[in-house]
Amino acid sequence: MLWRHHHPDITVDDPRYRQVALLYAFILIMALYFGVIGTLNLVLFGDEAIALFDFAGFACTLGIYAYTRRTAQFRRASWAAVLTLIGVLAGFTWLARGASYSLLWITVLPPIAFFLLGVRAGSWVTGLFFTFVMVFLAVVEPNWHQVHLSQGALLNFAEVMTAHWFLFRHYEISRTEAYQQLKESAAIDRLTGLWNRMRLDEALADTLALARRTGRGTAVLLADVDHFKQINDVHGHLMGDDVLREIARILQRGIRHTDRVGRWGGEEFLVLCPDTDAEGARILAEKVRAAVAAGDYPAGVAVTVSVGVAAARGDLDADQFLQIADRQLYRAKAGGRDCVMVEQSDGATVKP
Known part of the structure; x- marks a missing residue:
């Protein structure tokens, strides 16, 4: 055309x-x-x-x-x-x-x-x-x-x-x-009913653009289910699907009305938090982590998540922002899992 x-x-x-x-x-x-x-x-x-x-x-x-x-x-x-x-x-x-x-x-x-x-x-x-x-x-x-x-x-x-x-x-x-x-x-993940990665990408780009204009803080929480492969291997993939659906319900109940949550892929979930600084994101991440650990899962399966948090004021693009969250998620995994790690866009880390 x-x-x-x-x-x-x-x-x-x-x-x-x-x-x-x-x-x-x-x-x-x-x-x-x-x-x-x-x-x-x-x-x-x-x-x-x-x-x-x-x-x-x-x-x-x-x-x-x-x-x-x-x-x-x-x-x-x-x-x-x-x-x-x-x-x-x-x-x-x-x-x-x-x-x-x-x-x-x-x-x-x-x-x-x-x-x-x-x-x-x-x-x-x-x-x-x-x-x-x-x-x-x-x-x-x-x-x-x-x-x-x-x-x-x-x-x-x-x-x-x-x-x-x-x-x-x-x-x-x-x-x-x-x-x-x-x-x-x-835009919906069929298993969990949450936003899928495509919709999250769009929302993240829009939120960062707004943060650049207003100078307000923005944060993302990248949560990964600990030992999820073991859950699938021991209890089967259907049980793994049930666990992901239960975590999705917990996340939807636990976030604020201004936040957005979606399935990032596999056993990873992403929470987008507009107008949120590093400390506010850390508090929310700890709340999410505790809620997941206390969830009611089938057959008494114990489930925890590790959470990497990135906080910025619109001075980064989406890829850079997600790299920070992914880096902190890796630190949480390396630090024993079932914990939260936070980093601001200036490279400063926030103590748990």
Whole structure:
């Protein structure tokens, strides 16, 4: 797709990808349509007034394309594209005066408005424009001499527009909900129900970016189940899965409402703690460690965790931050396990 050369930061995984692709496709189709139809109206039909509206739409569309390329303001560009279409449709409705089934073009608005603007804005824009068209037809149509729309024709037109409004609104709501469910399921670890590593990576990057702007502290707790391989070997992998699920429940109950927890991989869990200094992170880590050790596990299995803690104020990137936590986790393992080790981004360690 050509537009990706202008916005290389928008990848397939970006939530904006679909909307941006649709926006550019719509802009190019509009430009082609307005240019071709305007030329036909001018050359074949000699209708200069309608051709003028088409060429105005063509010029506006090119302007929207250039603006979108330069600024990447996709929301504003979407509004500009929809309003341009509404302007051309309104002008065409007035000038064509219902001739040659011209009112059929009104029905192209709902899919475009809903897809580009979303459910809420699309509903309002489409509903208001349809209402305007019906009022316009009721007031002005009796004065049209070339075409006279019967009461039945007007009623049918109103019914079709209403059906379009409901159908496309329902479709967009269903599509949005399905996308949200897919996005959420892709971010969840199926065994524990916690965030998976992909979602944790995103949250960590966002939290560190916020910490850089505000100068507030941020901490991560990297917890690893001690002797987990032995649990699997002695009690079986199903028992190991039960242990991981129980630890996940303990972590969810033990963290604060502002913290985020996920399964980092294997028997490792990561807790993301915004607005938290080294001492606060240490206290939370000790609470987590004690809660895991006191957990109620099947068959009387004894479970402990070692926790490595990193604390910073946004002066590190995610990889550096995690390296500190991993280093402290290694120290906790080497120090006898079932303990907490903490390090600040300046290299200072915090005593247990």
